Amino acid sequence: MVDSHCHLDSPGLAERLPEVLARAKAAGIGRMVTISTRVRRFETYRHLSEAHPEILFTVGTHPHQAGEEPDVTAGEIVALSRHPRCVGIGEAGLDYHYDYAPRDVQRNVFRTHIAAARESGLPLVIHAREADEDMAAILTEEMASGPFRAVLHCFSSGRRLAEVGVELGLFVSFSGIVTFRNSDEIRAIAKAVPRERLLVETDAPYLAPVPHRGRPNEPAFVADTARVLAETVGLSADDLARLTTDNFYRLFDKAAAHR
Template structure:
């Protein structure tokens, strides 16, 4: 089984064809997906998706693009929402200096609030980082010094130093369809350097469809193509990478592992 550790099933791209998308994912061996929050205010949408489909989990958090729209959501509110049994992580939250859709100081403050929430909830943080490596390293290092938290650097497209510091801090690193792009030699080199027990795969659907679907709407089924390239990069079989990244997913997203174990017991009884 493969896991798409990061997708956006609530986006309009999937509104009219979600059953088809989920069926295609299952046919491709993608057994679990995490639909990721971009607005705390839309949490009911993510929760409803996760409640309606046993293959889907959700998160709660504010994307850095939307930090100025939700600048003052307290950590306590995020933690409270995260208590739902299908909510398995906090985020995505972080820094995006490529588009700067929210002021950088607001992004940083909201990011730290999400770190506080992840720490308090005991859930992993899904980290968005784009063109902000130095501030990301500074904040992650500073906050880890204040108290440990688990996290994943999602859709990794940053520099080698951030990957190294992330691994040193105990974070996971997730690779998307970018890994398959012809001009992504540096990203493949970074992926090869990440310890195997810290690797995850994702789509970030509907964005960043991997080769051979580049330019099309991405969907969870396509994570199999990213996993196949990751297998080539680390010198393993696709089957081994599926097993590895799924085990890593359940180790990091331990609430998902517990939910699936409970569901398995319910099905068996």
């Protein structure tokens, strides 16, 4: 299996990385993507990936940090993304829950990342929280200006945003949230997503799935999320593992060189 989205440089994971990677291997997780939150941390992600063949990485600015990196250009992101182990752009997007960066700055930085994804041909990893209307409008407008590939990661938004994403050709990724008792609506959305667009992730060290609530999340736990997702969409665990792995390599096709 693949953990398509984690943050291995984060406190709680970075200081115990050898044991985290060993547990992932024991759980059958053969590949994981550590996701960028700041372009300026590119060297951290590069070193992680070059030191551990099971780790790939992305480059981009999280909406929380958009105010720290408002002037990074699409060209700069594209240049960094040419590293052979960099397989995606982002994560970037809109987060209106915390509003750590001004919303207009978030929107501008997000559009820059869309441009970088379009130019590089790499998939964009999208963060969307409590910004459904603006996110749907920007995606629709930008896709009309020129196609790009993307995934709505750690999906926790409303049904309409999932529908817009699917209509635009995006993938939708589900995290440990799908295992939570009060997540009936998220499970219903997951069931409606075409199977060929499904991905699974941890978003580690956040959002540990049942039965690991209260602990730092880690890539090994993607197997627990996958089991619930499999039940939700009516597949066996093995079939869901094969499906999401194949979907990952279709979207993150640059990763196929490291399969």
